[in-house]
Amino acid sequence: xxxxxxxxxxxxxxxxxxxxxxxxxxxxxxxxxxxxxxxxxxxxxxxxxxxxxxxxxxxxxxxxxxxxxxxxxxxxxxxxxxxxxxxxxx
Numbered sequence: 310x311x312x313x314x315x316x317x318x319x320x321x322x323x324x325x326x327x328x329x330x331x332x333x334x335x336x337x338x339x340x341x342x343x344x345x346x347x348x349x350x351x352x353x354x355x356x357x358x359x360x361x362x363x364x365x366x367x368x369x370x371x372x373x374x375x376x377x378x379x380x381x382x383x384x385x386x387x388x389x390x391x392x393x394x395x396x397x398x399x
Contacts, residue, residue, distance in 0.1 A: 311376055313383040322376060324369040331355070334363045334375070335383035343380050350374045 313335075314322075321330060336343045340361060344354045352367035352375065364387060367375060376384060 311381045311384050313385075314376060315383075315385040317386050318372065318384050321369050321372040323373055326369040328369055329366045330369050330372070331387035332365050332367060332372075332375070333358065333383075333385045333387055334365055334381055335385075336361050336363075336380050337382050338380040343378065346378050346380070347375065350378075 318332065334343070334347070340357065340363060344363060347354065347363070347365055347367070350367070351371050352365045354363055355366055356364040358364055361382075372384075375381060
């Protein structure tokens with residue numbers, strides 16, 4: 310289980326909706342391997358953030374599966390105050 314699950318993400322655990330949500334996922338392990346695991350459960354990598362973060366799109370029904378991946382350190386909802394590397398330093 311991740312060390313940190315944002316309070317707003319917790320209600321998505323156990324959801325049955327196929328509607329996608331955008332999340333920020335942190336890891337202390339290999340980010341590319343985590344990306345493969347996320348793809349295996351139906352998620353899509355949208356961008357890389359910093360050295361250890363991923364911005365992903367995932368069905369709400371798969372958030373619980375995401376939180377069960379051992380290498381996931383944190384899960385947060387995407388917010389406007391985080392910018393992917395390809396947008397430069399603001």
